Amino acid sequence: MNAHHLDRIDLHIIKLLQSDGRITNLQLSNEIGLSPAPTLERVRKLENQGYIKSYHAVVDEEALGFNVKCFIQITINLNVPDARNKFIQKINAIEEVVECHHVTGSSDFVVKLIAKDMKGYERIILEKLSKIEEIGHQSSMMILSSNVKPALPIVIEK
Amino acid sequence: MNAHHLDRIDLHIIKLLQSDGRITNLQLSNEIGLSPAPTLERVRKLENQGYIKSYHAVVDEEALGFNVKCFIQITINLNVPDARNKFIQKINAIEEVVECHHVTGSSDFVVKLIAKDMKGYERIILEKLSKIEEIGHQSSMMILSSNVKPALPIVIEK
DNA sequence: CGTGAAACTTTCAAGAT
DNA sequence: ATCTTGAAAGTTTCACG
Numbered sequence: 001m002n003a004h005h006l007d008r009i010d011l012h013i014i015k016l017l018q019s020d021g022r023i024t025n026l027q028l029s030n031e032i033g034l035s036p037a038p039t040l041e042r043v044r045k046l047e048n049q050g051y052i053k054s055y056h057a058v059v060d061e062e063a064l065g066f067n068v069k070c071f072i073q074i075t076i077n078l079n080v081p082d083a084r085n086k087f088i089q090k091i092n093a094i095e096e097v098v099e100c101h102h103v104t105g106s107s108d109f110v111v112k113l114i115a116k117d118m119k120g121y122e123r124i125i126l127e128k129l130s131k132i133e134e135i136g137h138q139s140s141m142m143i144l145s146s147n148v149k150p151a152l153p154i155v156i157e158k
Numbered sequence: 159m160n161a162h163h164l165d166r167i168d169l170h171i172i173k174l175l176q177s178d179g180r181i182t183n184l185q186l187s188n189e190i191g192l193s194p195a196p197t198l199e200r201v202r203k204l205e206n207q208g209y210i211k212s213y214h215a216v217v218d219e220e221a222l223g224f225n226v227k228c229f230i231q232i233t234i235n236l237n238v239p240d241a242r243n244k245f246i247q248k249i250n251a252i253e254e255v256v257e258c259h260h261v262t263g264s265s266d267f268v269v270k271l272i273a274k275d276m277k278g279y280e281r282i283i284l285e286k287l288s289k290i291e292e293i294g295h296q297s298s299m300m301i302l303s304s305n306v307k308p309a310l311p312i313v314i315e316k
Numbered sequence: 317c318g319t320g321a322a323a324c325t326t327t328c329a330a331g332a333t
Numbered sequence: 334a335t336c337t338t339g340a341a342a343g344t345t346t347c348a349c350g
Contacts, residue, residue, distance in 0.1 A: 014217055021179045021213035026325055035337055040327070053216045055179035056308045059172055063209050064164075066310060071261065071268060088305070095311035103229065103299040110229060110299065114310065141261040141268065147246070150214045152224060152272065153253040184344055193318050198346070 006051070009034065011156045013042055014051060018151040021055045058150065061114065068115040069143040072129075073107035077136035084108070087134040094128050096120075107139075164209070167192065169314045171200055172209060176309040179213045216308065219272065226273040227301040230287075231265035235294035242266070245292040252286050254278075265297075 006014075012032050016023055023031075029039035046052045061069070074091075076083045084102075091100050091111060099112035115121040129135065164172075170190050174181060181189075187197035204210045219227070232249075234241045242260075249258050249269060257270035273279040287293065 014215070014222070017215035018217060019214070021215045024325060025327090034335095036326070037328080037338085038336055041335090049221075050218050051221050053218050054308060055213065055215050056177070057172070057175035057179045057213050058211045059176060059310060060208050060211050061310065063207075064172070064310065064312065071259070092305050097307075098310070099304065099306045101229070101304045102302040104302065105297070105299040107299070139263070141263040141265070144260040144262065146257065146259045147250050148257045149255075150212060152217060152219065152222065152256070154222065182344065183346090194345070195319085195347080196317055199317095 005049075008156050010042060010046060010051075011154055013039070013046065015151070015154045015156070017043070017052060017055075018154070021057075065116045066114045068117055068121045069146070070113055070121070070140050071143065072111045072113060072138050072140045074109040074111060074135055075106070075137045076108045077134055080134050083134040087132060090132045090134070094124065096124050096128075163207075166314050168200060168204060168209075169312055171197070171204060173309070173312045173314070175201070175210060175213075176312070179215075223274045224272045226275055226279045227304070228271055228279070228298050229301065230269045230271060230296050230298045232267040232269060232293055233264070233295045234266045235292055238292050241292040245290060248290045248292070252282065254282050254286075 009032055013028065016028055016031055025036050025040050025043065028043070029036045032039060034042075043052070074087075076087055080086065087109070088100065088102075091097055091109070094113075096113050096115055097111055098114055099110075101110045102108065103110050113121075113124065115124055129138070167190050171186065174186055174189055183194050183198050183201065186201070187194045190197060192200075201210070232245075234245055238244065245267070246258065246260075249255055249267070252271075254271050254273055255269055256272055257268075259268045260266065261268050271279075271282065273282055287296070
């Protein structure tokens with residue numbers, strides 16, 4: 001699965017579906033300059049070969065009441081055997097954990113967590129995070145505001 | 159714009175569109191137990207009122223050749239007037255910067271950056287990041303692996 | 317909110333380049 | 334090997350009840 005099998009049209013399809021996940025196949029075919037049938041066939045190929053993984057609506061977190069977001073930097077307690085894998089399993093099972101990144105540097109993991117308010121945040125820390133014995137040290141950064149781009153910088157050559 | 163105008167059906171629609179952004183209105187109407195017409199009307203309302211912001215395909219970053227990802231913690235040089243706003247503008251203009259979070263703690267910002275390889279990464283640091291005079295100090299964490307959940311933990315009460 | 321009908325989109329098979 | 338066409342099946346969208 002590498003990018004060598006993708007031609008300009010495939011990259012164009014990926015770019016358009018990334019910026020509008022609900023574009024119709026007909027609109028898509030018009031934009032890329034093919035008829036609907038081969039357009040659909042290419043989209044299915046991109047999905048089946050794993051280039052396109054899924055489609056999602058992006059919701060307004062604040063509008064839905066998620067007003068507290070933070071990153072937590074975590075170091076693993078190396079006294080516990082197989083600590084990394086156990087930690088990964090436990091941390092991802094927490095529904096308020098929306099991202100978990102294994103990283104290099106002075107921390108082992110960066111975890112993103114969301115909650116409706118500070119009381120909810122406190123509850124997650126006390127009842128869920130602090131019960132994970134594989135955690136050695138943690139340090140949190142509250143997110144004040146964010147800019148998240150919905151698409152990768154795909155460049156279509158030639 | 160707050161969550162008090164959303165009933166159980168609205169939350170159910172949001173949940174389903176978050177987990178499958180390309181579900182048809184007909185399937186959606188079947189799942190929530192309404193006919194297609196009022197279902198579509200509710201979806202349009204959720205879009206127009208800003209609860210649903212957009213729809214996107216999620217692509218496999220590695221399959222598209224983006225093999226280098228990192229978080230960079232940045233502190234702002236407070237000697238420059240209006241440094242925060244200038245920094246935000248400049249950092250978001252870099253196409254390889256896919257996220258920028260203003261945070262509390264010892265850093266001012268956490269920036270997520272993607273590149274195809276280490277050479278590309280070096281080029282971004284040398285040619286783009288290091289030219290932002292508002293940056294005081296920076297420290298990077300390479301991402302080894304990630305788990306990102308595509309949906310918020312929406313709980314439908316009652 | 318539901319029904320029904322018109323307009324539009326998806327999808328497939330057949331044939332062209 | 335990949336494209337276009339055209340037709341059937343399915344979906345969206347609107348007016349009306």
